[in-house]
């Protein structure tokens with residue numbers, strides 16, 4: 001099994017953030033929101049926190065789908081939060097969506113009824129900090145939905161995934177996708193992280209060839 005290769009924690013290069021915000025993540029991001037609503041149909045109001053929210057696409061999709069939710073997006077990349085705030089203002093959703101320009105490790109928000117996160121964990125050098133923050137920011141019994149990439153078995157397999165799913169994308173995005181796959185965790189590593197923090201009510205699933213998803217209540 002290939003060792004994890006870290007990539008920079010924050011996506012704070014303005015060009016990188018812009019390219020990322022323009023990429024087509026419709027299937028992945030809408031799929032994430034649909035899954036959240038399918039897992040937790042009872043959560044029609046309350047506060048949701050999105051860790052590593054990037055340019056805010058998932059936050060906006062969730063706010064549109066669930067008009068009584070209040071959402072806080074947390075990201076320590078200034079360029080990402082600039083793009084997210086602009087997108088939210090354009091959709092007229094600023095009364096229900098707020099952003100925090102901070103690292104999740106030090107961020108304090110109103111207690112959350114749900115913590116969500118997509119494609120953040122592979123950026124984080126110490127993954128236990130992420131699960132610890134998710135637990136701390138949430139109310140007891142809060143819902144969790146976290147999705148990220150799976151680390152392939154070899155560099156060649158990672159390159160093959162990039163070629164399969166991103167051959168038409170700009171070079172910056174293909175580079176970032178490859179680096180993200182190399183920095184990602186395996187299913188067993190994520191399961192060990194959950195066990196180490198005693199998050200035994202959260203369950204991991206592998207829905208396709210490049211993602212894992214963790215869901216459940218804290």
Ligand SMILES: C[S@@+](CC[C@H](N)C(=O)[O-])C[C@H]1O[C@@H](n2cnc3c(N)ncnc32)[C@H](O)[C@@H]1O
Pocket residue numbers: 009010011012025051052053054055056057058074075076077080102103104105117118119120123124
């Ligand atoms: C790959 S993007 C994912 C964005 C978004 N969740 C999505 O699905 O489109 C990862 C984001 O996590 C942010 N990030 C990485 N480490 C972070 C940290 N410690 N605290 C807050 N944000 C962080 C990066 O700046 C980047 O915007």
